[in-house]
Amino acid sequence: MTTVSDLNITAPEDCENMAQVREGVDALDRELVALIATRAKYMEAAARIKPNREVVRDEWRINDVISKVIAESERVGLSTSISEPVWRELVERSIAYEFTVWDKTRL
Structure with missing residues (x-):
């Protein structure tokens, strides 16, 4: 896991000005984008592996992901007032992306 020291940014509790806050947020956003890009590659793999379009959306798995995120x-x-809605949206967007990839590779 990437830490504040890995990113060479000021820890939130040590910030003394908005420039430090913004630098930290921007660095973390870059890390989050990279992680979400990797997550999207897993959605592409799922689209490649799943045998039919009907199994792309899996309610059990959605609930499993959300419960793990909450924990x-x-x-x-x-x-969780931040994490739960963010992940619900991420999951929905990921499913939509997976449908797109599934369709592109099959239809």
Whole structure:
């Protein structure tokens, strides 16, 4: 896991001005984009592996992902009022992307 020291940014509790805050946020956003790009590659793999379009959306898996995110959020001290809606949107967008990839490779 990437840490604040890995990114060479000021820790949130040590920030003394908005430039430091913005630098930290921008660095973390770059890391998040890279991670989401890798996650999207897994959606491409899922689209390649799943045998038919009907199994692209899996309600059990959606609930599993969200429950794991909530548990991890509680473990690390992230408010679930942030994490849950963000991940629900990420999951929905990922499913839509997976449908697009599935269709492109099959139809």
